[in-house]
Amino acid sequence: MKLRAYLAASVFAVTAVIAPRAANAEVSPLDLVGPIAEYKIFIGENLEKLVTETKAFTDAIKAGDLEKAKKLYAPTRMNYEIVEPVAELFSDLDGSIDSRADDHEKAEKDPGFTGFHRLEYGLFSQNSTEGLNEFADKLQADVVELHKRITELTFPPEKVVGGAAALMEEVAATKISGEEDRYSHTDLWDFKANFDGSRKIFDLVRPLIEKDDAAFVTKVSGNFDTVDKTLSKYKTAEGYELYDKLTDDDRTVLAAAVNTLAEDLSTLRGKLGLN
Amino acid sequence: MTEETNTKAFITSRRSLLLGVGAAGGAALAAGMSGAQAAENNGEQVTDAPLSDKMLEQQPFHGQYQSGIVTPRPAAGMIASFRVLANTPADVERLFRTLSERIAFLMKGGTPPALDDKLPPADNGILGPIVLPDNLTMTVSLGASFFDQRDWLLPHKPARLSRMKAFTNDALDQSLCYGDLSLQISSNTPDTNIHALRDILKNLPDLMVLRWKQEGSVPVLPRSPDGTHQSARNFLGFRDGSANPDASSTALMDRIVWVQGIGDEPVWARNGTYQAVRIIRNFVERWDRTPLGEQERIIGRLKPTGAPFGGHHETQVPDYPKDPEGTVTPLDAHIRLANNRTEAAEANLILRRPFNYSNGVSKSGQLEQGLLFICYQADLEKGFIAVQTKLNGEPLEEYIKPIGGGFFFTLPGVVDANDFLGRTLLEAAGHTPTNSKS
Numbered sequence: 001m002k003l004r005a006y007l008a009a010s011v012f013a014v015t016a017v018i019a020p021r022a023a024n025a026e027v028s029p030l031d032l033v034g035p036i037a038e039y040k041i042f043i044g045e046n047l048e049k050l051v052t053e054t055k056a057f058t059d060a061i062k063a064g065d066l067e068k069a070k071k072l073y074a075p076t077r078m079n080y081e082i083v084e085p086v087a088e089l090f091s092d093l094d095g096s097i098d099s100r101a102d103d104h105e106k107a108e109k110d111p112g113f114t115g116f117h118r119l120e121y122g123l124f125s126q127n128s129t130e131g132l133n134e135f136a137d138k139l140q141a142d143v144v145e146l147h148k149r150i151t152e153l154t155f156p157p158e159k160v161v162g163g164a165a166a167l168m169e170e171v172a173a174t175k176i177s178g179e180e181d182r183y184s185h186t187d188l189w190d191f192k193a194n195f196d197g198s199r200k201i202f203d204l205v206r207p208l209i210e211k212d213d214a215a216f217v218t219k220v221s222g223n224f225d226t227v228d229k230t231l232s233k234y235k236t237a238e239g240y241e242l243y244d245k246l247t248d249d250d251r252t253v254l255a256a257a258v259n260t261l262a263e264d265l266s267t268l269r270g271k272l273g274l275n
Numbered sequence: 276m277t278e279e280t281n282t283k284a285f286i287t288s289r290r291s292l293l294l295g296v297g298a299a300g301g302a303a304l305a306a307g308m309s310g311a312q313a314a315e316n317n318g319e320q321v322t323d324a325p326l327s328d329k330m331l332e333q334q335p336f337h338g339q340y341q342s343g344i345v346t347p348r349p350a351a352g353m354i355a356s357f358r359v360l361a362n363t364p365a366d367v368e369r370l371f372r373t374l375s376e377r378i379a380f381l382m383k384g385g386t387p388p389a390l391d392d393k394l395p396p397a398d399n400g401i402l403g404p405i406v407l408p409d410n411l412t413m414t415v416s417l418g419a420s421f422f423d424q425r426d427w428l429l430p431h432k433p434a435r436l437s438r439m440k441a442f443t444n445d446a447l448d449q450s451l452c453y454g455d456l457s458l459q460i461s462s463n464t465p466d467t468n469i470h471a472l473r474d475i476l477k478n479l480p481d482l483m484v485l486r487w488k489q490e491g492s493v494p495v496l497p498r499s500p501d502g503t504h505q506s507a508r509n510f511l512g513f514r515d516g517s518a519n520p521d522a523s524s525t526a527l528m529d530r531i532v533w534v535q536g537i538g539d540e541p542v543w544a545r546n547g548t549y550q551a552v553r554i555i556r557n558f559v560e561r562w563d564r565t566p567l568g569e570q571e572r573i574i575g576r577l578k579p580t581g582a583p584f585g586g587h588h589e590t591q592v593p594d595y596p597k598d599p600e601g602t603v604t605p606l607d608a609h610i611r612l613a614n615n616r617t618e619a620a621e622a623n624l625i626l627r628r629p630f631n632y633s634n635g636v637s638k639s640g641q642l643e644q645g646l647l648f649i650c651y652q653a654d655l656e657k658g659f660i661a662v663q664t665k666l667n668g669e670p671l672e673e674y675i676k677p678i679g680g681g682f683f684f685t686l687p688g689v690v691d692a693n694d695f696l697g698r699t700l701l702e703a704a705g706h707t708p709t710n711s712k713s
Contacts, residue, residue, distance in 0.1 A: 223481070252358045252484050259480035270393035 027208050027272045032157045035204035039160050042200055043083050047147045050079035054143045058136035061119065064129045073123060074186035074239055077116050080143075081193035084170065085163025085201070086150055093146050097139065100180070114138050117183075124183035158274040164201035165265035167194045172258045176251065178243040188240035191254070192231055199224050202265065209271050216271070220264050223257045230254055329463045332410035336379045339546050340688040341696075343412030343459055344532065344651050345522040345626070348507075350495050352461040352630035353468045354552050354647060355488040356454030356681060359421060360481065364706035367425075370482045371697035374415055375689055377478050378696075381471045384408040399473045401466060411462040413471060415696050416550045416683030421455040431703050433684045434539040435549060435655040442663050444672040451487050451554055451679025459550070459649060461630075465490060487679065489554050491630025491647035506581060506589060510557050510631045510644050511674070513574050514581030517589040518614055519627050531624045531658075532651050543699035546687035548651045551625075551659035554632070554679035557645035562674045573670045575608030583610070592616060609671050613662050623665075625650040625658045645675065655682060 057076040060069040080087060080098060088094050095103070097115040104110035108121055114135055122132045171194050174180060181187045202220060210217050230253050234241040246254075269275070334342040361370040384406045387398035398406065422432035441447050458475065460468040468490065476485060493507045509515040520527045529535070536545030562570065571578055581589030584603045593604055595616055604611050614620050628651065633644040652658025659682075686696050701708060 252360065255484045256360045256481050259476075259484070263477065263480050266395050270391060270395075273393065275393060 029157070029273075031208055032161075032205070032272065032274075035208070036155050036157055036160055039201065039204055040155055043086050043150060043155075046079050046083050047143075047150055050076070050083070050143050051147050053079055054140055058119075058140045061123070061129050061132050061136040066123065066127070066129050069119075069129060070123050070184070071238070073116075073120055073184055074181070074189040077181075077186075078189055078193035080116070081190050082197040082200075083150075084194070084197060085159065085166050086153070086155065087146060088166070089153070089159060090146065090149055093142055093149070097142050097146070100182075115142070117181075120181060120183045157272075158269055160201060161205060161269050161272055161274055164198045164268055165262055167198040168258055168262040168265055170194060172255070172262050176255050176258060178246075181243070185242040185244055186240070187243040188231060188234050188246065191227075192240065195224065195227050195231070198261070198265065202268070205268065205272060209268075213271065216264065216267075220261065223261050223264070226257045227254060227261075230257070327409075327463065330407040330409050331384075332463065333384070333408040334382060334410060334412045336382045336689065337691055337694075338688045339690065340533065340548075341412075341414045341685060342382070342688075343414035343461055344548060344628070344685065345528055346412055346461075347522075348493060348628050348630075349410050349461050349463050350493050351463065351465045351468055351490070352459065352492070352628075352647065352649075353465075353472065353488060353490045354649065355458045355460065355472055356418075356486045357456045357458070357483040358486055359455035359483055362425060364427065364701060364704065365709065366482060367428075367697070368701055368706065368708055370479065371701070372695045373479055373482075374475070375695040377474055378413040378415070379689075381406065381413065381474060382408055382411050399470060399477070401470050401473075406470070407467075409462045409464060409467040411460070411467055411471060413475075414459040414550075414685060416457045416459070416685040417697075418454050418456065418681055418683050420453065424455070427704055427706075428700070431541050431543060431700060433534070433541065433544050433547070433549070436684045437655070437682060439551075439680060439682045442677065443667045444675070445677045448678050451489075453681040454486050454683070456483065457550065457552065457681065457683045465492070489632055489647050489679070491632040493630055509629070509646055510559055510633075511562055511570070511574070513570075513576060513578060514589050515629060515646075516627045517576070517581050518610065520624050522626060528626075530653070532626050532653055534653050541703060543703035544684065544687070545699075548653060548685045549655035549658065550683040550685045551648075551650050551652070551655065552680040552683070553646075553648040553677050555646045555648055556643065556676045556678050558641070558674050558676070559644060560641055565674070572605050572608060573674075575604050575610035607668075607670055609666065609669055612665050612669050622657050623661045625652045625662060648680070651685065 053072070053076040057069060057072040060072055084094075084098075087097070095115075098117070099113065099115060100117050101107040101110075101113055101121065104113045107113070108118075108125075113121075116139065118135045119132055119139065122128060122130070122135070171191060175187060175190060175194070178185065178187050180190055202224070206217055230250050231240070233250065234245060334346055336342065359370065361367045386405050387396075390397050402409075417436075419432065419436045419438045422428045422436070438453060439447075458472070460471050462468050462471075472488070475483070496505065496507070499505070506514040506516045506519070520531050522528060522532075532548050534540050534544045534547045534549070536542045565573075567578060571584075575593070576583055576589070577586075580587065583591055583593035586593070593611070593616065595604065595611065598604055601607075601611075606612075614623070628649045630647040630649070631644070632647045633642065635643050637643050650659055687699055689696055689698075695708075698708060
């Protein structure tokens with residue numbers, strides 16, 4: 001094998017252009033203090049909304065108000081989707097709040113299947129609030145616990161900055177297909193929250209890279225704009241159209257924007273000198 | 276040393292190295308040792324990479340035609356179909372230029388640039404730090420929708436390019452059909468194809484979205500002592516492509532494969548060709564339970580040799596005029612329907628370049644496998660569409676079910692470093708390439 005590597009290397013020596021280059025102009029860790037602090041405030045506000053709105057949502061379920069519970073499902077979830085990069089740091093809670101049926105061996109029938117999607121399954125697929133009380137209580141307790149833990153957390157800068165891309169990876173890998181909210185088909189609400197959560201991070205660090213990498217900033221902003229423009233076509237008075245209204249053409253536009261944002265934002269940590 | 280002599284030196288030493296190993300293996304066998312013991316004695320480890328002396332095989336990227344059409348089919352192939360988001364002439368140019376640059380690099384091989392390790396690496400690395408060509412070809416073709424959805428390209432659509440219509444035996448899964456652009460990727464190993472596909476996806480996320488892909492393989496054969504070649508077998512166990520036209524004959528390829536850009540075909544399309552892709556599921560369990568004689572009558576060839584009935588070699592031409600009733604070769608045998616060897620049938624010749632595919636298990640617990648059929652022709656209507664129409668209703672249909680695919684127009688070749696894929700089309704549409712590097 002050594003022989004092969006040696007010979008191969010010599011064969012391609014002519015074409016080999018090894019040009020290590022710095023990721024970007026120096027960004028000192030201190031430069032990130034402001035953006036991270038601001039992000040923590042942003043997350044805090046959204047978590048408070050999550051706790052309040054989850055209370056209203058789960059109260060509706062426990063009161064047996066099916067219509068109200070259905071209506072509150074998608075907007076309540078958005079508060080979780082927007083803070084997901086931080087929420088995911090607690091995998092136990094992320095699992096119990098946001099796992100999907102396929103994450104469990106017995107799918108919908110699995111006792112471990114709890115959280116938003118378990119309630120979504122009951123409300124939209126079984127069209128009933130029956131038997132959901134225990135799941136409602138559990139979700140409420142989980143989001144309160146999440147709020148507590150995140151408030152006490154020192155935000156790791158690389159997780160925050162990496163979160164911009166992580167949100168896009170989520171959309172690209174499992175959401176663009178419409179499998180996330182498979183019972184309610186309110187996926188576009190999730191999209192909106194994921195994009196807003198990602199854009200928030202990007203906007204916070206944008207001043208640190210704008211001067212040296214204007215083309216990158218313009219390209220990423222352009223793709224966020226494309227997403228906003230595409231999603232706005234599906235805006236309704238209450239929120240968003242159901243996923244099945246999304247045309248094949250618009251799905252393709254969104255997929256390309258998500259893939260491109262995921263590629264570009266994957267360099268954000270490096271551009272900011274983070275590992 | 277030039278790259279070429281270097282390459283030769285490499286291949287020579289690799290070959291002798293392999294011969295050495297081969298001789299040792301032979302000696303071990305002669306001494307009555309088992310294969311496992313022999314491996315142990317050679318100091319090989321379980322996870323050692325399998326060795327190949329073909330990694331430096333290279334096909335030309337530059338030329339009148341794209342590679343991967345008359346290029347002898349290697350062991351691994353793939354079709355990937357994309358939606359294209361480039362709508363303006365400038366974006367389409369960027370798409371074509373980027374494809375050309377990436378394909379030129381991947382087919383030649385080399386060392387990807389090293390980036391700061393805080394950034395994602397430029398290359399996916401699955402072939403190691405140095406990308407070897409491994410006989411890679413990447414062939415770019417455009418679907419009818421590519422032209423239909425762009426007003427400025429519509430007048431320049433190749434005359435025979437259409438959206439694939441379902442034939443009588445088809446059960447098309449829409450998620451496995453059509454596409455704005457197809458990439459045929461073939462090389463010696465599936466890993467080289469996957470490396471190339473991932474490179475394209477990474478470099479063009481804003482202009483191309485993957486819709487479907489199908490990988491396939493071709494069973495390899497030992498070298499025959501007399502140097503003769505045989506057609507590879509498909510998953511029905513029959514030799515496939517025995518009647519393929521001779522791809523080394525320029526005159527034949529000019530007539531059968533290459534669009535001449537005359538008559539109603541646009542001039543820009545000269546040296547392109549039509550690509551027909553079909554994902555044809557084979558019901559192999561049922562086929563394997565079918566008597567050999569019936570299998571042979573359905574295909575029209577003898578299974579062991581591939582020869583026509585009464586013949587000894589697969590290249591022999593069946594004498595249908597002597598067999599008008601079909602007593603030797605049934606009138607509805609696959610090969611007789613596809614090509615009845617009359618002068619008229621000469622107009623319907625196609626160049627086949629298929630791969631076998633195997634995807635998993637169906638809901639019914641049967642193998643999901645079959646043929647990734649690919650063929651090229653200068654006239655799609657007289658070629659694949661006419662041939663498949665003749666095959667409609669054939670007895671073989673009991674055992675096969677086409678489920679996907681599409682029709683595409685394969686772009687002319689990239690003649691030199693200043694050229695790029697699709698340049699003649701863009702120029703025909705009145706777009707002067709802008710960001711020319713020259």
